Amino acid sequence: MASAQLALQSVEFAHPGMTTPLFSELTVQFPSAWTGIVGPNGAGKTTLLKVVTGELEAQGGSVHRQGLALYVAQRTDDAPEFFEDFIWAPDATVLKARLRVSEDWPERWSTLSHGERKRAQIAVALWREPAVLALDEPSNHIDADARRLLVQALKDFTGIGLLVSHDRALLDELCMHCLLIDPPDAVLRPGGVTEAMEQQENEETSARNANDALRRTENRLQAEAQRRRVIADQKAAASRGSKQKKIPAHDHDGRAMRNLAKVSGKDAYAGKMVAQMNKRAGKVATERAEIAVKKRYETGIWVDGASYMPRDFLLRLPAGSLPLGGGRQLHFPDLAIGGTDRIALTGANGLGKSTLINHLLGRLQLAAEKLVTVPQEISADDSRALLEQIKRLPNDELGRVMITISRLGSRPSRLLESALPSPGEVRKLLLAIGIVRGPHLIVMDEPTNHMDLPGIVCLEDALAECPCAMLLVSHDEAFLEEITHIDWHLTREVSGDTRLEIIA
Incomplete structure (x- = not known):
């Protein structure tokens, strides 16, 4: 691996249309080993990773880097560059086995789960042996077993690692330092995120x-x-x-x-x-x-206007099967969603959770305006379109949406100025739009993915008290335990097919 060096001197950056910069006079030298990049959605964590790896150019100051610098994005829309080379490279055998990357993945990228895609992204990046590796939400979509494999692979990385994550346990386990961002300020503190945030508090x-x-x-x-x-x-x-x-x-x-x-x-x-x-x-x-006192914003949301469905059931679906690709099938028993049900859909990556969700959404007995859906991933184009739709809302509805955004820990003014909201902000926007319209059912696929730590706490509190039905797909067991009381669990059979079991 090439010698690693990464230092920022008086760096300034603002996206077009912003009235104030995300960073101003940012000076920091990153040590070898992992540094957590921590801050609310929209604070510029992804932007910082792109600036330090050269994908974006700083508008002021300088970035000194030595060796190959790679950025691994949050989104998993496209297969990683050099994926084919990695698959057939003799020296990639150990990484493929360690992160369970199959040789046929390039040909069937569109059929892979987002968790599988994420493992492929990280495997290719590690194989290229960068001096600087910037990972944006690497544990998104990954189940517990794959997460364990990922952590060990990242522990073995010897260069300068920058880690943006909502996963407190991952930040504590990997990071020797954390850069806490609160625009336009950023402070490098020792330790994992728990120690760094305690010191800041x-x-x-x-x-x-x-x-x-x-x-x-x-x-x-x-x-x-x-x-x-x-x-x-x-x-x-x-x-x-x-x-x-x-x-x-x-x-x-x-x-x-x-x-x-x-x-x-x-x-x-x-x-x-x-x-x-x-x-x-x-x-x-x-x-x-001369004393810097941070402004405190009110957080915590109540799902205002939400209510139980007057009918007994929002969905009744007889037992059946769904194709998963590669000749595999997902088999499910009779399924029903009552007006007060809080359902967790669980199971390892690749078993068909998102496929099942999409199938159920087309068969709900529910008016569209009474349904809140937050998919696992939203493309960049759809994210831009969503933000433009939000900006065109009537003033009273826009105000209610922005209040909800604020109480989920993001700054509305900064969000409205952005051209492309972060994936975490997109999830908050989708949830906020649905909340102000009074939902009967909330369906979220990996609800905590991309969300910042304050936002996750606010979301958990809101959903725990929300008077409507819910269907949540997540690998976050602690999050589900606080909110749901029915488990639809997917397991893989010996034949390779998937079977759904209902655990009340």
Whole structure:
């Protein structure tokens, strides 16, 4: 492997149409081993990976890299470059076996599951032995067994690795550092994501506490200055009254003159104290201005308007089979979705989960506007079209959608300025549109894929309390356990076919 070097100096970048840059004066030197890139959807994580690997050019500053730099995208639309070369390369045998990549995959790319496609992307990238490897959501779509194989393969990588992921366990297991992005700032912190975010939270808490203490001090000084100002005004009025009094002709010892001098002296002293209080309050205000306190946005959504379907069933489907390609079949028993059912569809990659979902969607007894569907992947063209559709919504509906987006942890203004929303933002948009229309059924294929960590927590809370039926496809067992109570589990039979078992 070539010698690895990667450093950014005063880098600035903004997409066309943005009023503020994603990065400004970003300076960081990445060490060997894995560094997590962490931040909310739309913060520029993918953009950063493309800038450091040369797919995008920085608009300011410089990027110093040495050796081959590769970016592995989130999307799995197209087969990776050099896939055919990899398949037949003698030195790729170990990687093909390790990540279970079959030799016929290039010919049947369109029939592969997204999990299989993701393994192929990463296998080809590792085979090319880059000095810098930037992975964008590598554990998306991958089942537990494949994830274990992936982690071991990535642990053996010896170059500079950059990892964008919503998978907290993966970030903690692989990463020695994390770059926490909150535009226009980015801070490199030691440790996995848990340690890095705890350190950030502690620093932000300390900053808020210090800011609150200084604010209270500033308020007390301002109140004291006001009190002394009132006293000074009263003394000044008394002084003016004294000056207007005539000095009696028989007052030869000048007693009245001495009294007048005393009043004038107190007036000057009171004014001086007011100035001192204002000066001290100004110093405290200056100290406060030097403390960086991050703005906190309200998060957490309630699926407003959602309701149970008045009928008993949204779907009744008699037992049957579906073709999966390669002569394989998916066999299922009688299936039904009731108005209050929360169903998890589980199973390893390649068993036909997405195929079954697509089959069910065409047979629902439900008005289209009462259905929320979020597919496993959305193409770049469809993502652009969705954002343009959102921008054309009536103002009141657009406002409700953007409030939901905000409460899922993304900044609406930055999203509306973008030409191509990130995959995580697209999922939030699809969910938000459905939520504001009051769904009876929510169907999500890999709901946590591409979502940032705050968004996943908000989504889990919202779905757990949502008064409608749900069908969720996911490898995230903890997520499903919080939300669902029925498991439709797919297993592979000896013949190679898939069979669905219902576990209530």
